[in-house]
Amino acid sequence: MLKQLLAPQLVVIYFLAASAIYVHFRGRERLRIARQFGDHSTFLAPYNVLMYAGSAVPNEPVVSVDRFPELAKLRDNWETIRDEAVKLFDEGFIRPTAKNNDWGFLFVLQKRLEAVLPQMVR
Secondary structure: OHHHHOOHHHHHHHHHHHHHHHHHHHOOOOOOHHHHHHOHHHHOHHHHHHHHHHOOOOOOOOOOHHHOHHHHHHHHOHHHHHHHHHHHHHOOOOOOOOOOOOHHHHHHHHHHHHHHHHHHHO
């Protein structure tokens, strides 16, 4: 009986179930159990658990920028980066894709830049 319970096929299922349970109870906000079964986090739970275990970043909702010293260059030069992006946008180098095959970038251009650029130019 014990040999059947520890069969490799079942060990994989046990690992999937344990990973899904861990991901479900990891944070404060949880999905309803019926929705959790169909959510992508359930299917990616084994990968996520391995990433959590190997991560040096703490399990906090907001991580301090001081933990990432390599971001200091961005913090110190954000105005230069913004000015370069505005210049590229004005010269037409930043534009929506011609074939509409880049939905993420197209969304950012339409939703974010329309609201941000007029305020930045003022």
